[in-house]
Amino acid sequence: MSKKIAVIGTGATGSVIGGLLTAGGHDVTMIDQWSAHVNAMKESGLHISIQEEEFTVPVHAIHLYEVCQIDTLFDIIFIACKSYDTLWLTHLIAPYLEPDGFMVSAQNSLNDEWIAPVVGYTRDIGCVLTMSSEVFEPGKLKRNTPMDRVTFTLGELSGRITPRLQELQQILGSAGKTELTTNLWxxxxxxxxxxxxxxxxxxxxxxxxxxxxxxxxxxxxxxxxxxxxxxxxxxxxxxxxxxxxxxxxxxxxxxxxxxxxxxxxxxxxxxxxxxxxxxxxxxxxxxxxxxxxxxxxxxxxxxxxxxxxxxxxxxxxxxxxxxxxxxxxxxxxxxxxxxxx
Missing domain, CATH: 1.10.1040.10 (N-(1-d-carboxylethyl)-l-norvaline Dehydrogenase; domain 2)
Structure with missing residues (x-):
C-alpha cells in the first residue's frame, strides 16, 4: 500500500524531496510558511531545474495555517525546515503522524537530538544530506547536484538496518541516489x-x-x-x-x-x-x-x-x-x- 507522505519546510531540500517524490508517483503533501512559494505551487506546480533538464510537477502544497484542516494521518513526515524552527514545527505536525509512522530529519546539524524526545526514539529516522539546491523564486527549484550522485544517506538512531529503513530507501530513491548507514551519528x-x-x-x-x-x-x-x-x-x-x-x-x-x-x-x-x-x-x-x-x-x-x-x-x-x-x-x-x- 502506498504511503501518505508530508514534507514540512519546502525550501531547497524540502522542494527536492516533495517535488521529485511527487514526480515519482508518491502521495505527498508539501507544507510551508512562505506564502508566495505555496501559492505559486498551488497555481502552477513546482518548476524544477536539474543541470540541463527542466520540467514542472503539479504538487499538493498547503500553507502552514492550513495544517489544522488536515483530516488524515501521515505514514512518513520529512522535517526539512531550518534547525531553529525544528522544535516548534515538530510539536505542530506530530499529531498528524500515524501511530506506527515516523519522521525523517532531512536537515543539517543534529536535529534528531531534538526531534526524538518529542515523537519517540523509535519514530525518528536520521538522514544525512549531500546535495546542493536553491529556491530563490516562488515555485522554482534549482538542484545543483546531479541525480547520479549520492543525495541522501539514511540511518536508524539505533544503528540497525531495518525493513522500514530499506523501504524508505526505495521511496526516497525517486528524489536522489540513497544509501543506508549503521553509523548515523x-x-x-x-x-x-x-x-x-x-x-x-x-x-x-x-x-x-x-x-x-x-x-x-x-x-x-x-x-x-x-x-x-x-x-x-x-x-x-x-x-x-x-x-x-x-x-x-x-x-x-x-x-x-x-x-x-x-x-x-x-x-x-x-x-x-x-x-x-x-x-x-x-x-x-x-x-x-x-x-x-x-x-x-x-x-x-x-x-x-x-x-x-x-x-x-x-x-x-x-x-x-x-x-x-x-x-x-x-x-x-x-x-x-x-x-x-
Missing part, C-alpha cells in the same frame, strides 16, 4: 565538519564552495575551523566516517588534504553553487550558524576542547545577519586576524 558529525568548515567562509566572502582554494586566507581559516570540529568529534566519541575520502585520523593529521578534497567535490555542483549560510544571508533571514559552528562550540565546552576559530566564526556570521557586515572576501581576512587575537 558518526556520519552526521562528519557532515557537520564539512558544514562548519565551509559555510561561514562562503557566507562571509559571498563566494561558493568551489572558490575556497582561490585565496590562501580562505584555506587557512577553513583548516582551523575543520581541525577544531574534528577534534571535538573525536573527544565526543563519534565514530566518524571518512570525511571527503579521509579517515578522521588522516583529516586531523592533514587538514590541507581535507580542504583540497572539499573543493574538489564542490566543483561537481558548479562554480555558481552557493552555500546554505550564503543563501540565507541573501534572503535576509537568520543562518543556522548556532546549530553548525555554534554546536561545535557547545560540544567543545562539554568535551573540554577549545574552539576559538568556531567562536569567532559565529560572532562574524552574526554580524553578517545583523547587516553590520556585507558579503565580501575581505571579511575572511578580518576573521583570520580576529582569530589570531
Amino acid at each position: 558518526g556520519l552526521k558529525w562528519s557532515k557537520l565538519v564539512f558544514n562548519s568548515t565551509v559555510a561561514p567562509v562562503c557566507a562571509l566572502s559571498g563566494l561558493g564552495p568551489a572558490h575556497l582554494a582561490d585565496a590562501p586566507e580562505r584555506v587557512r581559516v577553513c583548516l582551523e575551523l575543520g581541525r577544531e570540529a574534528l577534534l571535538v568529534g573525536q573527544a565526543q566519541g563519534y565514530s566518524m566516517e571518512p570525511v571527503f575520502g579521509l579517515s578522521m585520523e588522516e583529516a586531523i593529521a592533514s587538514p590541507e588534504s581535507l580542504v583540497e578534497n572539499i573543493v574538489k567535490v564542490s566543483r561537481f555542483e558548479g562554480r555558481g553553487a552557493r552555500s546554505f549560510f550564503h543563501q540565507d544571508v541573501l534572503k535576509g533571514r537568520p543562518t543556522e550558524v548556532d546549530f553548525i559552528n555554534g554546536l561545535v562550540c557547545r560540544k567543545g565546552i562539554e568535551s573540554g576542547v577549545p574552539t576559538p576559530a568556531n567562536d569567532a566564526a559565529v560572532e562574524f556570521v552574526k554580524r553578517l545577519e545583523k547587516g553590520e557586515l556585507s558579503p565580501d572576501p575581505v571579511n575572511v581576512v578580518r576573521l583570520e586576524s580576529h582569530m589570531a587575537t
Whole structure:
C-alpha cells in the first residue's frame, strides 16, 4: 500500500524531496510558511531545474495555517525546515503522524537530538544530506547536484538496518541516489565538519564552495575551523566516517588534504553553487550558524576542547545577519586576524 507522505519546510531540500517524490508517483503533501512559494505551487506546480533538464510537477502544497484542516494521518513526515524552527514545527505536525509512522530529519546539524524526545526514539529516522539546491523564486527549484550522485544517506538512531529503513530507501530513491548507514551519528558529525568548515567562509566572502582554494586566507581559516570540529568529534566519541575520502585520523593529521578534497567535490555542483549560510544571508533571514559552528562550540565546552576559530566564526556570521557586515572576501581576512587575537 502506498504511503501518505508530508514534507514540512519546502525550501531547497524540502522542494527536492516533495517535488521529485511527487514526480515519482508518491502521495505527498508539501507544507510551508512562505506564502508566495505555496501559492505559486498551488497555481502552477513546482518548476524544477536539474543541470540541463527542466520540467514542472503539479504538487499538493498547503500553507502552514492550513495544517489544522488536515483530516488524515501521515505514514512518513520529512522535517526539512531550518534547525531553529525544528522544535516548534515538530510539536505542530506530530499529531498528524500515524501511530506506527515516523519522521525523517532531512536537515543539517543534529536535529534528531531534538526531534526524538518529542515523537519517540523509535519514530525518528536520521538522514544525512549531500546535495546542493536553491529556491530563490516562488515555485522554482534549482538542484545543483546531479541525480547520479549520492543525495541522501539514511540511518536508524539505533544503528540497525531495518525493513522500514530499506523501504524508505526505495521511496526516497525517486528524489536522489540513497544509501543506508549503521553509523548515523558518526556520519552526521562528519557532515557537520564539512558544514562548519565551509559555510561561514562562503557566507562571509559571498563566494561558493568551489572558490575556497582561490585565496590562501580562505584555506587557512577553513583548516582551523575543520581541525577544531574534528577534534571535538573525536573527544565526543563519534565514530566518524571518512570525511571527503579521509579517515578522521588522516583529516586531523592533514587538514590541507581535507580542504583540497572539499573543493574538489564542490566543483561537481558548479562554480555558481552557493552555500546554505550564503543563501540565507541573501534572503535576509537568520543562518543556522548556532546549530553548525555554534554546536561545535557547545560540544567543545562539554568535551573540554577549545574552539576559538568556531567562536569567532559565529560572532562574524552574526554580524553578517545583523547587516553590520556585507558579503565580501575581505571579511575572511578580518576573521583570520580576529582569530589570531
